[in-house]
Amino acid sequence: MEAGIVGLPNVGKSTLFNALTAAGIASENYPFCTIEPNVGAVAVPDARLARIEKHIPTQKIVPAVLKLVDIAGIVRGASEGEGLGNQFLSHIRAVDAILHVVRCFEESDVIHVEGSVDPIRDVETIDTELMLADLQSVESMTERATRTARTGDKDAKLRLEVLAECQKLLAEGKPARGLVYEEANLAKAFKELQLLTAKQVLYVANVDEEDLLGTGKHVMALRERATAEGGAVVPVCARLEAELSELDSAERAEMLESLGLSEPALASLARAAYQLLGLQSFFTAGEKEIRAWTIPAGATAPQAAGVIHTDFERGFIRCETYSVDDLDQYGSEKAIRDAGKMRIEGKGYIMRDSDVCHFLFNV
Incomplete structure (x- = not known):
């Protein structure tokens, strides 16, 4: 963008x-x-x-x-x-x-x-x-x-x-x-x-x-x-x-x-x-790298995965996600998981600004 x-x-x-x-x-x-x-x-x-x-x-x-x-x-x-x-x-x-x-x-x-x-x-x-x-x-x-x-x-x-x-x-x-x-066809024609x-x-x-x-x-x-x-x-x-x-x-x-x-x-x-530009960020985090990824507001979990790699979207199975606020509250991913706050989301999930994600895929 x-x-x-x-x-x-x-x-x-x-x-x-x-x-x-x-x-x-x-x-x-x-x-x-x-x-x-x-x-x-x-x-x-x-x-x-x-x-x-x-x-x-x-x-x-x-x-x-x-x-x-x-x-x-x-x-x-x-x-x-x-x-x-x-x-x-x-x-x-x-x-x-x-x-x-x-x-x-x-x-x-x-x-x-x-x-x-x-x-x-x-x-x-x-x-x-x-x-x-x-x-x-x-x-x-x-x-x-x-x-x-x-x-x-x-x-x-x-x-x-x-x-x-x-x-x-x-x-x-x-x-x-x-x-x-509001009508999708008219909105598409206008954008074009x-x-x-x-x-x-x-x-x-x-x-x-x-x-x-x-x-x-x-x-x-x-x-x-x-x-x-x-x-x-x-x-x-x-x-x-x-x-x-x-x-x-x-x-x-x-x-x-x-x-x-x-x-x-x-x-x-x-x-x-x-x-x-109507953009928002989700994050991936690990010992090698913490990265902010850019997606349009309203993007689905598979679309977000595709920003990382097209194979992630093509073979998307599910994503594990939590918010940055959850991490502040519980202090670690393990504590988030133990508290039952780690969410499992499927293909229809609409990404939220501040999501921290792990994607599971298979190609």
Whole structure:
């Protein structure tokens, strides 16, 4: 699963990307780095890993990983080919969710592309370009679906129904993510459209060092906008986070303490992005390794097993599972088993966030 970092030019997007993917915020036992010039992987900080290690000593801890794509700065007219035009559109279309970096600090030395700092205007600029691009896509897809529907194709008729609703919403200046379908066929047709504005958005307010908690007027305006959309805002000082990412653990802890912070803001951002994508973690634990595995919320036990290895899913028999809270309460897997709290789950089990699992399979 991937999240794309978008924003206007010079809002701190690349600074944030570089800080997120710097090895400094990763577990010492797991390598994180930039995979390609604009693609990187970042650890998702999770205190539950340390809680598990407290009871199950291990050689290595491996956190969940989030893949990030740094998308070129978007400018007015991008949907018409201005700037990198189609290149940024294709990159956004390929990701699962959007981290929208919005400048919320004043600084005369950093020129704003629009000449002044106004987070709401900036958000609307990006939204407008994405909606215009989606309108073009919807019109093109409607023409194709109309031709196919004349042959009696049921899927094409279903697609036309969804496209008509999308076009109406976009024409009103509203993003496509406002559409929610309960019926499986309609939901599937909507997802297959791959509209840019259908993707969930997390706003990242790039603040200065005087507003680390995001209580200034610019961030508050952005929070109000996000709340109205059912979204969220994470305040981050990209420049400070870049500095923190270059420090060793002791220096970083000292600097955070001097700022009155318990962890880098990037930790909160990584977790928020993980949740935005509708992801959750389950764990495997042993003396060689404790690892967090990423699955979509609602995944079954066989699907979770398949994340570890396809053979686990293909030959799934059952899984033994307990929660991290159970481990804290009883202190060991043996004590959990003796207390009758070790659960045996079959193929229909829906995984819970915080499950610690052992899978039994046969191929």
